[in-house]
Structure formats: structure tokens, C-alpha cells
Amino acid sequence: MLRKEENIRYCEDLGIPFVDADYDTDRWFDITKGHENDEERGERCSMCFEMRFVKTAEYAFHNGFKVITSCLGISRWKDFKQVTAAGVKAASLFPEITYWDYNWRKDAGSQRMIEIAKEEEFYQQQYCGCVYSLRDMNQWRTSQGRDKVQLGKDYYKKEVEK
Numbered sequence: 409m410l411r412k413e414e415n416i417r418y419c420e421d422l423g424i425p426f427v428d429a430d431y432d433t434d435r436w437f438d439i440t441k442g443h444e445n446d447e448e449r450g451e452r453c454s455m456c457f458e459m460r461f462v463k464t465a466e467y468a469f470h471n472g473f474k475v476i477t478s479c480l481g482i483s484r485w486k487d488f489k490q491v492t493a494a495g496v497k498a499a500s501l502f503p504e505i506t507y508w509d510y511n512w513r514k515d516a517g518s519q520r521m522i523e524i525a526k527e528e529e530f531y532q533q534q535y536c537g538c539v540y541s542l543r544d545m546n547q548w549r550t551s552q553g554r555d556k557v558q559l560g561k562d563y564y565k566k567e568v569e570k
């Protein structure tokens with residue numbers, strides 16, 4: 409929810425319409441049943457991406473858009489090929505919809521992402537997003553002697569010029 413609010417705020421700043429194709433939590437739990445213990449980048453994540461991309465492709469199909477894409481693959485925690493495969497698969501379900509497989513990490517894209525996150529002081533979520541990723545992150549942190557994730561507490565900070 410916090411990330412969505414950040415997304416809406418940024419879209420408003422840039423004058424870009426925000427389309428809220430909110431996800432169906434019950435359906436997500438149904439789809440991922442039996443994959444509760446998959447590792448991140450495993451099958452559960454492919455299902456998760458596909459569920460969202462199908463919704464995106466469906467919206468595009470019904471609203472006159474021909475191309476869909478995602479910046480999800482820019483994250484170093486994500487498998488770019490896995491994200492792309494899910495997008496291509498979802499787009500193929502609708503006539504004349506193409507998934508644009510642009511690699512946003514190119515041309516210092518990852519660096520730019522961090523710069524913008526700092527400029528905008530975006531919320532910095534410390535886990536991917538589902539309850540299983542939160543569980544796994546907390547287990548890992550505990551094994552490292554670190555505190556558990558504190559929800560809603562971490563934000564990027566503007567760089568202070570010296």
C-alpha cells in the first residue's frame with residue numbers, strides 16, 4: 409500500500425495518469441498454494457509476475473494500448489529473464505499486445521533509479537512484497553544477528569550537498 413501511494417504521488421508530480429489495477433489477494437494465495445517455501449526467483453515469483461502482467465495486458469487490450477512493459481527487472485534482486493518471460497507470456501494471451509523487453513539496467517539505469525529514489529525520498533521496502541518474502545527476510549536477518557524488518561520505517565534520504 410505504501411509503495412502504491414508513493415507511485416501515485418510520483419505519477420501526479422510527473423503528470424502521468426495512474427491506472428490502479430489492484431491485485432486480488434485471495435487469488436494470489438490460491439495461485440501460489442503449495443509454493444509457500446519456494447525461494448525468491450523461483451516458481452512462485454513467476455506466478456506472481458504473470459498474475460500481474462495478465463491484468464496489465466488485459467487492461468491494455470481493452471483500452472487501446474499495444475505495448476506493455478515493466479521496470480521490475482531493474483532490481484538486482486530480480487531475474488530479468490524471468491520477469492521478461494512472464495511479461496511475454498501474459499502479452500501472448502491477448503491479440504496485438506506486445507511485451508517490450510527493455511532492460512532498464514542498461515545505460516546506468518540502476519544508478520538513476522537510486523538517484524530518483526533519493527531525490528523523491530521514496531519508501532525503501534526491505535523485502536520483496538509478499539508474506540513469504542517477509543518471513544524469509546526476517547529469518548535471514550535473524551541468522552545474521554540483525555533486527556527484523558520494521559514495516560513502513562525505511563525511506564531513502566536526499567543526498568546533502570557538501
Ligand code: SF4
Nearest residue numbers: 453456536537538541
Ligand atoms: S512478492 Fe516477490 S517474493 Fe513474493 S512471490 Fe511475488 S515476486 Fe516472489
